[in-house]
Amino acid sequence: MTNRFGPRILLLGAGFCAAFSANAGFQVVALGVNGGVEEGNLTSYLIRSDSQPRYLALDAGxxxxGIEQALAKGSFPEVNAENSAPLTPQGAVFRNLISGYFISHAHLDHIAGLIIASPQDSRKPIYGSAETISALRQYVFNWKLWPNFTDAGSGQRLGTYRLNAPRPGQRFSLSSSGLDGVIYPLSHGGVTSSMLLISRENESFAFFGDTGADKQEKSRDLNAIWRVLADEIRQRRLKGIxxxxxxxxxTPDAQLFGHLTPALLLTELTQLEQYAGGAGxxxxxxxxxxxxxPSLLAGVDPRAEIRRQLEQGDRLGVNFIFMQQGDSQHF
Ligand SMILES: [Zn+2]
Ligand SMILES: [Zn+2]
Known part of the structure; x- marks a missing residue:
């Protein structure tokens, strides 16, 4: 938790305290950072405004x-065994500090953690595009793959999750996280994925679900998003991505399956740079x-290699950040 920007005020309502400040930013906790293979560390981030106690989950692989790791690393300093009772600290973060979920698309590495933990979750909203919400309703919470913990779809509705599919491009309120969001479509190898532009007062943050590059995807989705984010940058609102x-x-194009490489990301960010005012x-x-x-080949370290390729090709002066599971970072 940050206290660089102002006084800390105790928030007693939920049994936790939060840092309040006039000059707010966002706190991000990485619950999972990888794109597959091993089930314990799949894409999921928590984000909250400095002025609010509760987080929104960005995907839920x-x-x-991830909560266990983050607790071990001290990323939830406001949670301890005493104020979590009768829950464990892990349970208290899960049930009380996560106010809802944004799901970028319904691929398993973005929803597995949510599904498997759902029997013990508290009531909360799930936000996503119409495609994502419909996939969750039809293929996941259908009493065949998993009981229907939602408020829609087939069979008995257990009602833990309120499914919400806000229209793309339209601002909506992300429940008790105090954040607003706007969903933008992304092209992901034949699947509609999405980006969420999160905002609170004069600050914004962009979370991208899986995406390919426009050229490979024969799409203009990223181009449209760069125009939106360029505007955020010009207005000095964008805190991070x-x-x-x-x-x-x-990796050959034929094996990208709707994903990015360092070179493709740098090309896309160069487009953003142009729209945002040019060099610098x-x-x-x-x-x-x-x-x-991750790779299962001995001696191969994709994380180190991707980092090297991004930093070597970076003529934009971008600050690339590699969060590990459980890390907390201020934006
Ligand atoms: Zn994925
Ligand atoms: Zn995917």
Whole structure:
């Protein structure tokens, strides 16, 4: 938790305290950072405004294992065994500090943690595009793959989750996180994925679900998003971005399956730089790299290689950030 920006005030309502400040930003906790293969560390981030106690989950690939790691790393300093009772600290973060979920698309590495933990979750909303929400209703919470913990769809509705599909491009309120959001479509190898532009007062943050590059996807989705984010940058609102880089540069196009490499991300960010005012306009922009696909080959380290390729090719002055599971960072 940050206290660099002002006085700390105790918030007693939920049994937790929160840092309040006039000059707010966002706190991000990484619950899972990888794009597959091993089930304990899949894409999920928590974000909250400095002025609010509760987080919004951005995807939910690994939830409870990520909370456990984050507690061990001290990323939830306001939670302890005494104020969590009768829950465990892990249970208190899960049930009380996560106010809802934004799901970028319904691929398993973005929803597995939510599904498996759902029997013990508290009532909360799930936000996503119409495609994502419909996939959750039809294929997941249908009493065949899993009981229907939602308030819609087939069979008995257990009602833990309120499904919400706000219209793309339209601002909506993200429940008790105190954040607003706007969903933008992303092209992801034949699947509609999405970006969520989160905002609170004069600050914003962009979370990208899986996406390919416009050229490979024969799409204009990223181009449209760069125009929106360029405006945020010009107005000095954008505090940071989480975006994927799944594969190293050597990956052939035919094996990208709707994902980015360092070179493709840098090309896309160069487009953003142009829209945002030209050379130097992205200097210092915080870009969290997510969804790296781990390798099971001995001696191969895609994380180190992707980092090297991004830093070597970076003529934009962007600040690439590699969060590990359980890390907390201020934006
Ligand atoms: Zn994924
Ligand atoms: Zn995906």
């Amino acid at each position: 690994s939830v409870l294992p 989480i975006i994927e880089t799944s594969f190293v540069d050597e 306009s992205l200097k210092g922009l915080k870009v969290v790299i997510s969804h790296i696909k």
